Structures are given as structure tokens and as C-alpha cells.
Amino acid sequence: MYKREVTKFIRVLDIPEDKINEYKEAFDMFDRDKQGTISCDEIYKIMKNYGNPMKKEEIEYMIEEIDEDGDGEINFEEFVTMMEKQTNIIDETEEEAVLQAFRNFDRDHDGKITNFEFKYILGQIGDGRFSNEEINLLFKEADLDADGMLDYQDFIRFWRQF
Numbered sequence: 001m002y003k004r005e006v007t008k009f010i011r012v013l014d015i016p017e018d019k020i021n022e023y024k025e026a027f028d029m030f031d032r033d034k035q036g037t038i039s040c041d042e043i044y045k046i047m048k049n050y051g052n053p054m055k056k057e058e059i060e061y062m063i064e065e066i067d068e069d070g071d072g073e074i075n076f077e078e079f080v081t082m083m084e085k086q087t088n089i090i091d092e093t094e095e096e097a098v099l100q101a102f103r104n105f106d107r108d109h110d111g112k113i114t115n116f117e118f119k120y121i122l123g124q125i126g127d128g129r130f131s132n133e134e135i136n137l138l139f140k141e142a143d144l145d146a147d148g149m150l151d152y153q154d155f156i157r158f159w160r161q162f
Contacts, residue, residue: 015084027079037073038063102155113150115139 030038030046040059047054066074066082074082105113105121118139122130130138142150142158150158 015080020080023080023083024076026083027076030074037071037075038079039073098156098159099152101159102152105150105155111151113155115148118142118150 027038028034030042032042032045033039040056040063043059043063044054044056047059063072063074066078068078068081069075102113103109105117107117107120115136119132119135122135122138138158139150142154144154144157145151
């Protein structure tokens with residue numbers, strides 16, 4: 001049955017099998033009685049054991065938000081859906097951080113980062129850790145289209161290297 005569930009998720013949600021297996025491990029940690037669902041009591045015990053006690057009302061509310069079939073428990077499909085939503089929230093937050101960093105580098109707000117702007121910011125945040133030569137090499141590496149400026153796409157590719 002588990003293999004069929006995995007195959008269904010891979011097709012429907014386009015989730016790699018290794019990621020499904022990671023979710024299954026996490027799910028099994030909560031599913032102490034091995035019934036295929038996570039109950040309020042199981043979450044309560046886990047959270048308490050890990051030093052993060054929650055009120056049962058909080059857990060019931062959390063389950064209610066995730067519980068698509070209304071049975072009062074979280075099954076594996078609901079758990080995967082919750083985990084994927086959480087991953088998307090994290091991805092959006094990272095994207096916002098990259099955009100903010102780009103804006104910080106783009107001192108004149110023209111949508112491009114010049115070598116001067118790049119040097120200025122790295123000089124400020126680097127606190128002398130980067131030589132001019134190192135900054136020039138970083139800028140050259142980041143400037144994929146070699147136009148002497150970093151646009152947002154250049155910056156994203158550069159940012160993701162770190």
C-alpha cells in the first residue's frame with residue numbers, strides 16, 4: 001500500500017521519490033501507533049518530549065487546518081501536502097530575501113548593479129575581508145552576460161552559489 005501511495009504522489013504532485021521517503025520517515029516519527037494517521041495525542045506527546053509543549057487546543061486547530069477529509073487526524077497524504085506548502089513558503093521567503101539583497105546592492109535603484117555598487121556593498125559588509133582583486137573576480141564571475149553590470153537574473157544565479 002505504501003508503494004502505491006508513493007507512486008500516486010509522485011505522479012500527482014511531481015515530488016521525487018527520495019523526498020517522499022523523507023516525508024515518510026518524518027510521518028512515521030509522529031505516527032507512534034503505526035495506524036497510518038497522526039492523532040492529536042501523538043503530536044502532543046512528541047512536542048512535549050522535544051521540549052516544545054503545545055496546548056491540545058492548539059494542536060486540534062493545527063490538525064483542523066491540515067485535515068482535508070475531516071476525520072480529526074492527519075494521514076500521510078495530508079502530511080505531504082502540508083510539508084509541500086511549508087516548502088513553498090520557505091522558497092517565497094528566500095526569494096524575498098534575494099530581492100531585498102539585490103535592492104541593497106543596487107544603490108541608485110536603476111535595476112542594475114555596477115562594479116562600483118558591488119564593491120561598495122561588499123566593502124561595507126565584508127569589513128575588509130575582500131580585496132579589490134577578489135571583489136573584481138566575484139563581480140566578473142557573477143556578470144554572466146559580461147555587460148559590466150549585474151541584472152536581477154545574474155544576481156540570483158550568483159546568490160544561489162552561496
